Every structure is written in C-alpha cells, then in structure tokens.
Amino acid sequence: MENGSLDRWLYQKRIGKMGSEPLDWPIRLRIAVDAALGLCYMHHSCSPPIIHRDVKSSNILLDSDFRAQIADFGLARMLFRHGQGEPESMSAIAGTFGYIAPEYAVWARANEKSDVYSFGVVLLELATGKKACSTCDGCNGLVEWAWHHLLEGKDLVEAIDEELREEAAYLNEITRVQPGLNCTVMVPSHRPSMKQVSKSLPQTLQQKEQEISCHNHSKSNHNHSTNFNIRSCDSSKISPRFLASILAISVFLILLVLAFLAWFFVIRDHKNRKREQRREVKEEDDLPTPTWWFTSFHRLDFTEDNILNGLVESNLIGSGGSGKVYRISIGSQTDNFMVAVKKIYNSNKSDAKLEKEFQAEIEILGRIRHANIVKLLCCISREDSKLLVYEYMENGSLDRLLYQKRNGRMEPGQLDWPIRLRIAVDAAQGLCYMHHSCSLPIIHRDIKSSNILLDSEFKARIADFGLARMLFRHGQGEPESMSVIAGTFGYIAPEYAVWARANEKCDVYSFGVVLLELTTGKRACITCDGCNGLVEWAWHHLLEGKDLVEALDEELREDPSYLNEMTQVFNLGLNCTVNMPSHRPSMKHVLQILQRCGTPHTSEFQIVTL
Incomplete structure (x- = not known):
C-alpha cells in the first residue's frame, strides 16, 4: 500500500515528517466509507461473521489513490455464537488502548459492536485530528474528550481538526457527522451496526458499486512419496540359526545391564532420601520457634495467644483465594466478644501480591477511623504466616x-x-x-x-x-x-x-x-x-x-x-x-x-x- 497507514497521514505530518499536503475532508470521508464497507463485509456478508478486534488508524492502509483497506488480522476471530448477536467470551483481552470497547475491557466478551466502537474512535480521529489516546481537559482518551465537549454544550466547530476548519464549504457537513459519537455510546445494543454506519456516512462522494464475494480457498493435501533405495545384504553365507543365537544373547545382556542400573539408582536414591530426612529433622530441632509479631491499632483486652488458640477447624467460617476466615470468641461465657480473623495463605506464586495487599490493609485501616469502615483491631505476623484481626460483623456481607x-x-x-x-x-x-x-x-x-x-x-x-x-x-x-x-x-x-x-x-x-x-x-x-x-x-x-x-x-x-x-x-x-x-x-x-x-x-x- 503505497501511502502507508492512516495514522501516518493524520499525525506524522504535524511533526514535520511528511512534506505532502494534509488530508482534506473529501479524502478523509472516502477513507471512512472504504473502511466501513470492509467491516460491513466482515460482519454481515461472511459466514460465520468475523470481528477484527484491533480496528485503529494504524491498521487502515492507503493505496496510491488513497483508497482504504483494513489490515492486520492477527487478533481477528470468527463468531460461532449460540444466540444471534450474543457476545462471545475471549480467552484474553486484545486490542489497543484508546480503541478497546469498555464492555470488552471489563467482561472480555466481544461481538461486532466491539469493532463498531473502535471504528467510531477512528471516525473521531478523522474529524478532530486528535490521537485516540490523547489525554486533555482531564479526560481519558479521545472518546471521553469528544463526549465531554458535546455535553458541555461547546461549539462543535472547535472540536474539528484545525486544518479542516479552513475548508468552510465542508464545515457544516463535518459537524453533522454523528456516527463517531453514536458508535461509542456505552450500551453496545444502542450502537449502530456497520451496515447502518456505512449508510449514515454523508453521501458526498460518488461511490462505485462494489461487489464483494467470499472466495473459499480449498487446501489440497499433496502426498509426496519418498523412495528409499535399500541395499539388501546377501546373508546367504550366514546361518539363520547362528544369527538368532547372537540376537538372543545380545538382548539378554542388555536387559541384565538395565536391571543392574535400575537397582543401583533405586538403592542410591533411597539412601539419599534417608540422609536428607535425618538432616532436616536435625535442622528443625536446632531451629528456634518462630516469633509472632503483635501490632495493635486499638486498645485491646486480649493477646496473640487468644487468637492463635482459636485457629481451629470448628471456628472456620469461610475461605477464598487469599486465605481463610475464622470466628473466634474471646473472654468468658458471660463477658465475651467475637472477632474475625483472616489468615493469609502462603504460596510462592502469590506471596508478592498477598504481601502487597497485607501492607495496604495495615497502612490504610491502621490510620483511619470511621463508624462505617470496618475496624482492624490488630495484626499478628511471622515469616511464614500473617493474621489480620477485625471486629466481627454478625450479619455477614x-x-x-x-x-x-x-x-x-x-x-x-x-x-x-x-x-x-x-x-x-x-x-x-x-x-x-x-x-x-x-x-x-x-x-x-x-x-x-x-x-x-x-x-x-x-x-x-x-x-x-x-x-x-x-x-x-x-x-x-x-x-x-x-x-x-x-x-x-x-x-x-x-x-x-x-x-x-x-x-x-x-x-x-x-x-x-x-x-x-x-x-x-x-x-x-x-x-x-x-x-x-x-x-x-x-x-x-x-x-x-x-x-x-x-x-x-x-x-x-x-x-x-x-x-x-x-x-x-x-x-x-x-x-x-x-x-x-x-x-x-x-x-x-x-x-x-x-x-x-x-x-x-x-x-x-x-x-x-x-
């Protein structure tokens, strides 16, 4: 594609990397129509439908006549859905910041409306000349900025690319382009389909009728037979009985050697395990008992022993991905109160993450006091275990x-x-x-x-x-x-x-x-x-x-x-x-x-x- 990608023409010219004339509105509109027709074909003419999942200006390529074609199908998926229009779950979220549909980012479920959102961002890029990931006026990205501009009641002409404002003949037409905003509404079901988008784009260009057909390319499997010339040995001079004897003796000797090696390694491993167990027992006997560290955030009438003695199976009330929760009664039968104790798991894979969460709980709950924030009474920790003690909430969550x-x-x-x-x-x-x-x-x-x-x-x-x-x-x-x-x-x-x-x-x-x-x-x-x-x-x-x-x-x-x-x-x-x-x-x-x-x-x- 001689003219490269759309983003190159929209943005690199601004930093002096391109000496050509900027893209005028008729060319931009034709690019939008071409890309819309490509997506429309993928969504409505292919069986099953295809979603691109990474529609963006850098994936729209331009030929020598500035006709647009969609490229980079590495993330594309065919939709084998159970219900018509139902989004399908994806194993991972794919795409580019600024173009990813919110519901796809939140739920990892995508359908054609995810592409519609991304294409809406491209339409906003064409009209405003701003990058999809631009952060200005306190907004996250171009979509939020465009909606903010609209809802604040500002003049839409101010949102148009400065280079396009000079083309007074097209200003009214540019400001009437609504698909960019309609494609990026929050509720996917209220976004238009690509068929509706392609029809709603202004018809200022004389478009040629395009006949698009799906070509099924059948793959033929070619079986290549390889001929091996095997030179046969003339063994007529050797007795078959002699050859069989030699073969039997060889097999017996090999089996004998393998049996000996197996016996040798089993005995050696057994002795090593015994030696390692004796060493571990000796080291455990020599090690001092780990010390518990007790940190209080309120005036308390109990010690760590009251908590540690209550960590029994009968007091277990819940468990999750980060640990177990116990309900422990402290005090006598007539004067007692309950606490909730979260025991954080220790796992090599999650130690760093759990340690970070543990420190966040201590740092924040240890310093704030409010009637509607649960009280962290204390924390008890040692190298191999961490306990967080909270006030107990009788009615749960x-x-x-x-x-x-x-x-x-x-x-x-x-x-x-x-x-x-x-x-x-x-x-x-x-x-x-x-x-x-x-x-x-x-x-x-x-x-x-x-x-x-x-x-x-x-x-x-x-x-x-x-x-x-x-x-x-x-x-x-x-x-x-x-x-x-x-x-x-x-x-x-x-x-x-x-x-x-x-x-x-x-x-x-x-x-x-x-x-x-x-x-x-x-x-x-x-x-x-x-x-x-x-x-x-x-x-x-x-x-x-x-x-x-x-x-x-x-x-x-x-x-x-x-x-x-x-x-x-x-x-x-x-x-x-x-x-x-x-x-x-x-x-x-x-x-x-x-x-x-x-x-x-x-x-x-x-x-x-x-």
Whole structure:
C-alpha cells in the first residue's frame, strides 16, 4: 500500500515528517466509507461473521489513490455464537488502548459492536485530528474528550481538526457527522451496526458499486512419496540359526545391564532420601520457634495467644483465594466478644501480591477511623504466616443477604427497603469520608456488595482494603496510573479497565452498581436480554423506555409506599454509572441525595445518557 497507514497521514505530518499536503475532508470521508464497507463485509456478508478486534488508524492502509483497506488480522476471530448477536467470551483481552470497547475491557466478551466502537474512535480521529489516546481537559482518551465537549454544550466547530476548519464549504457537513459519537455510546445494543454506519456516512462522494464475494480457498493435501533405495545384504553365507543365537544373547545382556542400573539408582536414591530426612529433622530441632509479631491499632483486652488458640477447624467460617476466615470468641461465657480473623495463605506464586495487599490493609485501616469502615483491631505476623484481626460483623456481607434469600435460606422480608436504604447511606458515608475527609484521598478499588459488611443492627461498614490506594496526584481530580487493573467483574469502571487509570470516580461507578443491586435484587454480573452485566441491563431498560418499576426487585414492589424512593435510588445508580467519569456525581453529592431520598423536597437530577 503505497501511502502507508492512516495514522501516518493524520499525525506524522504535524511533526514535520511528511512534506505532502494534509488530508482534506473529501479524502478523509472516502477513507471512512472504504473502511466501513470492509467491516460491513466482515460482519454481515461472511459466514460465520468475523470481528477484527484491533480496528485503529494504524491498521487502515492507503493505496496510491488513497483508497482504504483494513489490515492486520492477527487478533481477528470468527463468531460461532449460540444466540444471534450474543457476545462471545475471549480467552484474553486484545486490542489497543484508546480503541478497546469498555464492555470488552471489563467482561472480555466481544461481538461486532466491539469493532463498531473502535471504528467510531477512528471516525473521531478523522474529524478532530486528535490521537485516540490523547489525554486533555482531564479526560481519558479521545472518546471521553469528544463526549465531554458535546455535553458541555461547546461549539462543535472547535472540536474539528484545525486544518479542516479552513475548508468552510465542508464545515457544516463535518459537524453533522454523528456516527463517531453514536458508535461509542456505552450500551453496545444502542450502537449502530456497520451496515447502518456505512449508510449514515454523508453521501458526498460518488461511490462505485462494489461487489464483494467470499472466495473459499480449498487446501489440497499433496502426498509426496519418498523412495528409499535399500541395499539388501546377501546373508546367504550366514546361518539363520547362528544369527538368532547372537540376537538372543545380545538382548539378554542388555536387559541384565538395565536391571543392574535400575537397582543401583533405586538403592542410591533411597539412601539419599534417608540422609536428607535425618538432616532436616536435625535442622528443625536446632531451629528456634518462630516469633509472632503483635501490632495493635486499638486498645485491646486480649493477646496473640487468644487468637492463635482459636485457629481451629470448628471456628472456620469461610475461605477464598487469599486465605481463610475464622470466628473466634474471646473472654468468658458471660463477658465475651467475637472477632474475625483472616489468615493469609502462603504460596510462592502469590506471596508478592498477598504481601502487597497485607501492607495496604495495615497502612490504610491502621490510620483511619470511621463508624462505617470496618475496624482492624490488630495484626499478628511471622515469616511464614500473617493474621489480620477485625471486629466481627454478625450479619455477614450484603451479597449474602441479597441473594441467599432466594434459595430459601432467609425469611422473606428480612431485607426490606428501609434497611436497604440505610445500608446505602452507611456505605456512602464511609466512601465519602475516604474521598473527601482524609488528608490524602483513599480509593477502595473493589467496592462490591460482598465487601459491605453488616453488624447485628444491619449497620453497614466497608471492608477489605487490600486493593485500596492513597492518591498522591499532581492535578486535583486527575486519575492516577495503576500498575495493574484490580477489582471484580461487574463493578470495574470502564475507563479503569481500558486505561488502568483510577481516581474517586472509579469508586463512584462501583458504588452505583451496588445501588442497582439494592434496588433490582439482581447480581452485578448478570447476563440477560443480550446485556453484559447489571449496568448495561439497567441502562438498556431505561433507554428502551420501559417502566422503571418493572426493573425493581419483585419483593420490594409489594410495598407501593416506597416506590418513589426506590426509583430515585435506581436513577442515582444510573447517574453513578455513566460512561464519562466527569459526569458522575462525587460521593459527597451521592450521600446528600441518599439522605434526602423520599423527602418532599428531594431535588430532581437529570440522567445523562451515554
């Protein structure tokens, strides 16, 4: 392809690497149409459909006449799906930062709409002249910047490439190009298909009819026979009986040697093992007993012996990927209290990761105090083991109460709406303290219903700070880059999954998912109606114009007196999960809305549909 890749023409000319004239609008539009036709063929004319998974400007090549062709199919996949249009799970997330669809980054499930999102980014590049990964005005990437520009009500001409603004004849046409934004909406089902995109691009170019046909290239297997000329030995002079004798003797001698060698190595290994066992026993006898280190964060009436003696199987109440949890009673029968002890696993593969989480718990929970954040009472550690001792929460985690009731393990009505609303307020108060009252803001990075614990009176506390981070940011509110993406599927904010950059708005997104769980009674990772997760399902329900009451938990609908409050909290959950972080409310604002929820003077707030 004589003119190379599209990104080379869009960006290298700006830094003096190309002396040619810039791409004018008619050429850019023709490139967009050509690429759209290629993707349209892959999605709608091939059987099975093909998704590219890495559509970007550097993978759109231009010939001598600037006709575009899609290239680099190393990540492409054919879709052998069970349900028409259903996304398929991928073994790994592939693509390029700035072009990856949010739902693909979060769920590792892709279909044609993932390519549509990436192509929408390319359309925005063509119109704005900005790189997909450009970060300006506090936005993560071109998509967020473009939506921010639109929702702030700014003049769209200001977003157009400066070189294109000089072409006054095309300005109106360029600003009317909506596919770039439509292709990058958050809900995949509301993105157009590539067939719709190719038809919606402005028809200012006289397009030739293109007939595209799939050619099946059959592979023929050629069997190449190799002839070996074997020179036969004339053994007529040697007696066959003599040859058989020689062969039998040879086989016997070989077997005898092998048996001797096997016996020799078995005896040697046995002696070595015995010698090694005696050495290990002697070394263990010589080693001193490991010392436990006890670090207290509150005034305590117990010692490490009370905890260590309680680490027995009968006190085990749970286990997970990082360790086991014990419930230990301390004190006498008349005056005792319970603590929860997390014993962290020791594994060579995960030692570094678990050590990092252990240190994060100690560093953060050891220095903050709030009624809605679980108390870390102390930690007990030695070289081969680590224990974290927390206050015990009698009613366990929120997810247990939300979902186990459906399996007949709880009495109906135990988690009514007033209790759910109070849980939401308590958790919001804990997050608000972390974001706005700590000298260095703290982000949790793993807010979910299983990390919200409930005491005997159903008062909520936020727990599990192993992934939490303090924000040492340069610009106020700017997201910080993280070494890895941490969190739980269904709760991870899309910009964090795509860019690995996080700030408080990532926690706001996750808390919005919890609000949707409280109001709908559905799990965060639910997949129904062709949607990936609860957030997409809730937005789909709203954008389809369905009655919001139908989205609420069936158990809650039985009491109509709270329907208004529930729909307000449902709407708040939607506001917290908008695609653009800058348009999500802060936790301070979320808390204010929850505290006013249900009062006659509750202010209405607008849902930003992205």
